[in-house]
Amino acid sequence: MARKIGSRYTAHQILGRGSAGTVWLGEGPDGPVAVKMLREDLASDQELVGRFVQERTALLSLDHPRVVGVHDLVVDGNDLALVMDLVRGTDLRTRLDRERRLAPEAAVAIAADVAEALAAAHAAQIVHRDVKPENILLDMQGPLGPGGAHPALLTDFGVAKLIDTPRRTRASKVVGTPDYLAPEIIEGLPPRAAVDIYALATVLYELLAGFTPFGGGHPGAILRRHVTETVVPLPGIPDELWQLLVQCLAKAPASRLRATEMAARLRELQPLLAGMAPLDVDEPDADPAPDEPEAAAEPEQEPAPRRGAVPLVPGPASADSNRDTHTSMRVPAPDELAGGARGTARAPRTPGAPRPGSARNRASARRRRITLGVAGAVLVLAVGGGIWAAGSSGSDDGPPADNNNSAPAHP
Numbered sequence: 001m002a003r004k005i006g007s008r009y010t011a012h013q014i015l016g017r018g019s020a021g022t023v024w025l026g027e028g029p030d031g032p033v034a035v036k037m038l039r040e041d042l043a044s045d046q047e048l049v050g051r052f053v054q055e056r057t058a059l060l061s062l063d064h065p066r067v068v069g070v071h072d073l074v075v076d077g078n079d080l081a082l083v084m085d086l087v088r089g090t091d092l093r094t095r096l097d098r099e100r101r102l103a104p105e106a107a108v109a110i111a112a113d114v115a116e117a118l119a120a121a122h123a124a125q126i127v128h129r130d131v132k133p134e135n136i137l138l139d140m141q142g143p144l145g146p147g148g149a150h151p152a153l154l155t156d157f158g159v160a161k162l163i164d165t166p167r168r169t170r171a172s173k174v175v176g177t178p179d180y181l182a183p184e185i186i187e188g189l190p191p192r193a194a195v196d197i198y199a200l201a202t203v204l205y206e207l208l209a210g211f212t213p214f215g216g217g218h219p220g221a222i223l224r225r226h227v228t229e230t231v232v233p234l235p236g237i238p239d240e241l242w243q244l245l246v247q248c249l250a251k252a253p254a255s256r257l258r259a260t261e262m263a264a265r266l267r268e269l270q271p272l273l274a275g276m277a278p279l280d281v282d283e284p285d286a287d288p289a290p291d292e293p294e295a296a297a298e299p300e301q302e303p304a305p306r307r308g309a310v311p312l313v314p315g316p317a318s319a320d321s322n323r324d325t326h327t328s329m330r331v332p333a334p335d336e337l338a339g340g341a342r343g344t345a346r347a348p349r350t351p352g353a354p355r356p357g358s359a360r361n362r363a364s365a366r367r368r369r370i371t372l373g374v375a376g377a378v379l380v381l382a383v384g385g386g387i388w389a390a391g392s393s394g395s396d397d398g399p400p401a402d403n404n405n406s407a408p409a410h411p
Contacts, residue, residue: 005081006074011035028083033071036082036156043080052080059157062124066117068137068155087153089140092133092203100210104237105273106147107207108266110136113145113152114200115263121157122193122259128157129191131199132180133206146270178222179206179215183251186223194253197262201248209234211283213249227251236279238272 003011003024011024015034021042026035042048052073059070059082072083092110095102102110114136121128128135135156142151182198185191206212213232214225231249233242244265248256257265 005035005037005079005083006072006076008072009033009035009074009081009083011037025086026083028071030071032086034068034084034086035074036084038080038082040078043078049075049080058124058126062121062126062157064117064120066113066151066153067120067157068153070157084155085153087137087139087155089138089142089150092136092138092152092207095138096133096206096210099278101278102149102207103147103273103278104208104241104276105270106145106149107204108241108270108273109146109149110138110152110207111200111204112263112266112270114154114203115259115266117154118193118196118200119259119263121154122196126157127191127193128154128196128199130156130177130180131196131203132177133203136203147273178219178226179212181223181226182253183227184253186227192253193259194256197248197256197259198253200262201245201256205231205234205245205249208237208279209281210279216284232284234279234281236276238269240272241269244269 005011005024005026009026009028011026013025015023015025017023021036021038024035024037026033053075056073059073063069068087069085070082071085074081074083101107114131118128118131131154135154137153137155138150139153140150145151180199180202182191182195185195202212202214214229215222231246234245244257244262248262250256
């Protein structure tokens with residue numbers, strides 16, 4: 001059913017939903033557009049609407065081939081909408097869900113596109129604050145790049161900043177998706193351009209490995225790892241690419257590359273990666289949630305399907321609502337962050353091996369204990385039987401055996 005958006009646009013059908021709003025396929029004076037309708041509770045917040053209007057000029061001025069451009073901002077009654085370029089394709093999360101990981105050449109090409117988008121944004125003093133696969137669109141109608149990668153475009157600029165208002169999030173809250181949050185955000189520092197570099201390096205790691213470097217398990221554990229642990233190496237990639245990842249995932253924001261530097265370095269690395277197959281590594285073991293009860297260690301279980309970013313929006317997700325973004329969470333206390341330091345992030349797990357702490361692992365451990373116990377009992381009986389046999393087979397001219405001590409005990 002068609003829906004009027006202001007006086008110039010018409011929304012025809014829903015393309016997708018996220019925690020910040022709903023994206024519609026729309027029509028405007030110049031042709032098809034994408035219309036992002038923000039949630040009703042956001043649209044009814046007059047302070048947020050005012051901030052949105054203040055940011056309008058910056059959002060409209062961000063013009064770059066790797067950025068999903070904003071054409072208009074519509075404030076009409078209870079409607080608060082961004083009218084954007086319509087990209088004919090899918091988002092990077094959908095491709096990851098389908099392929100799990102990409103060939104290094106394609107992964108680096110996509111990351112270089114996004115780095116160029118961030119360079120343009122940072123030059124305009126705009127920090128994205130929520131770089132992740134859900135906010136990276138792949139233009140299926142664009143020309144194929146290195147490794148067969150479709151052109152990548154970055155979207156949703158400014159939305160996280162607008163939603164992160166003092167009234168909506170106290171000092172003890174942070175806004176974002178835990179897998180991609182830079183350590184300084186978790187520690188309560190104001191987000192600068194370097195947080196986007198950290199998030200993009202996390203996305204690149206995920207494209208290569210099939211999992212994020214600090215993700216998995218309870219959100220609190222993820223936040224702690226960002227602050228306290230170093231990234232585990234990925235086998236099979238050139239050292240130059242690994243050094244770039246390490247630098248862009250540095251805990252200190254000043255140690256990271258700038259967006260222009262990251263884009264240039266990634267473009268330089270592309271020839272080294274031509275023809276490389278996707279990496280063969282398995283997802284590492286996740287930390288259990290705090291105070292999580294142990295499950296019964298009965299039958300072996302199939303491994304859980306690969307997760308993307310940890311969802312923080314409670315309640316069941318509908319079929320088209322898997323694009324959660326800009327959600328609030330509590331900042332861990334200093335003792336919580338310090339308590340989990342283990343030096344290096346979780347190493348990738350050997351393919352097929354059970355996860356420590358899982359039901360399958362506990363069942364395997366219990367079987368080993370039972371096997372060792374039975375083997376020990378058999379050994380004791382065997383040794384005891386040998387001693388009795390030696391004591392009851394004396395020579396004819398020797399003293400008779402002590403019958404009170406030589407008979408074996410009955411089971």
